[in-house]
Amino acid sequence: MGANKLRYLYLATAAIILLGAAQIPQAEARSFIGVNPFCRTANYRLICTKMVNGASSLRDATANAMISAHVLATRVRGLVPLLKPAVAHLQPISQESIIATCTEDFDAIVDDLEVSLQALQAGDIGTARSHLSGALRSDCKDAMKQFGVDFPLNKYATHLKIQVDNCLAVMMQN
Numbered sequence: 001m002g003a004n005k006l007r008y009l010y011l012a013t014a015a016i017i018l019l020g021a022a023q024i025p026q027a028e029a030r031s032f033i034g035v036n037p038f039c040r041t042a043n044y045r046l047i048c049t050k051m052v053n054g055a056s057s058l059r060d061a062t063a064n065a066m067i068s069a070h071v072l073a074t075r076v077r078g079l080v081p082l083l084k085p086a087v088a089h090l091q092p093i094s095q096e097s098i099i100a101t102c103t104e105d106f107d108a109i110v111d112d113l114e115v116s117l118q119a120l121q122a123g124d125i126g127t128a129r130s131h132l133s134g135a136l137r138s139d140c141k142d143a144m145k146q147f148g149v150d151f152p153l154n155k156y157a158t159h160l161k162i163q164v165d166n167c168l169a170v171m172m173q174n
Helices: 002-030 045-052 058-077 080-087 092-122 125-134 139-146 154-171
Strands: none
Touching: 045 058, 045 154, 058 092, 058 154, 080 092, 080 139, 092 125, 092 139, 092 154, 125 154, 139 154
């Protein structure tokens, strides 16, 4: 009788494993519902899907994603003056240094995104990738952290980083 119980236990375990394995592809397929095909490798798929804006080619998806990131970067760059109250308690030279670093940081991010888009349009994928990677910088946040100041633009900078990451994910699908 013990051998029959063992046999049934073995069969039940095998059935559970097989049923679980059969469910994995369905679960994976469900995770891509509503996701643009060019965003399947992105870490932030739903945001990426909005960024590519219904594109049907890799080049258009990449360009749309870059344009979206560029628009956000330009907006965040415009928020740099809002950092002044956060650093007001520091020495004037430190205040100036942080604001200058933040201005340069976001100017460079906007420039990198512009160069990436121009390189994409020219078919120079290597340059586009290189400048997109450069747009992932965080000098402003690091400077504020170094002085023990909370970074009031953290939410915006994080979203910008997510968008640039999505641009790279879309572009690197070859």
